[in-house]
Amino acid sequence: MAKFKGATVVDTNRCKGCNLCVVACPLHVLALTTKNVNAKGYPYAQTVLEDTCNGCSSCAIVCPDGCISVYRKKVE
């Protein structure tokens, strides 16, 4: 089976910290910030588990504000 590596980029200032991406991620890659907030005062989603994401895009699909871009590359 082909293996994929993925990465997510969160538009942190657009993020409202609703936590839906964190719940949707099957690999628990994302979490909300606990100490930092964005320009609007919301905690935002960030990658907490490095090297785990497989680029399935679940987080981005459920994101109501379209904050997440997902990149996916096949591992040679």
Add this chain to the structure above:
Amino acid sequence: MTREEIIQPENLVYKKPTLLNDEPMHYCPGCSHGVVHKLVAEVIEEMGMEEKTIGVSPVGCAVFAYKYIDIDWQEAAHGRAPAVATALKRLMPDRLVFTYQGDGDMACIGTGETIHALNRGENIVIIFINNAIYGMTGGQMAPTTLIGQKTATCPYGRDVKLHGYPLKMTEIAATLAGTCYVTRQTVYSVGAINKAKKAIKKAFQLSMEGKGSSLVEIVSTCNSGWKLTPEKANQWMEENMFPFYPLGDLKDNSTKE
């Protein structure tokens, strides 16, 4: 492989549709409206109808829908979106015309317009966001509020003797001869979102083929109005809304001549 190696333009698999602009949406965190806006923008892009789509925005939380999706929009008076859409589609039959309405707009104030537009078989699509509450004005009881559900104006729960029964607009629409495609979807999970996208695309295509009117109900959450977190609101919807508002196609005449 480093993160920088993965984050290259050729590896991009998902991003916000370009039709959805960079204006920050005013919706509460976790609101289903954002997902549905995204789906509408994606479907219009996939159909190549960016220049030929007219949306009719309602009164309610989605009143500012015209600020977020870069297509032509017309704002309608409260509940009158199907009447406005009728005029637009009749005057410009080559355009894709859809209305985007909440349950307070479509199922309460605009019931008459909605039923008659659907019954006339106008070639329009109504996207109906049903969250069982008046979200914008502070969580009052709507016609679609479930029996026993607590809102600002029925703090002890909806009582049938006092408030009557919840209204199932989609079931009513399915009985009308003018409708072609009537379906009920939701957007709480990846699978459900993909299904909802297919339903919206099908409805848009049928309206362009002139097969009649379509209604796509999206059972949604209003976590602020329900006083729950977005995650808990999804669970509440699954446990309480779906038994009363079952998902699936109620009517599909797309294959009939």
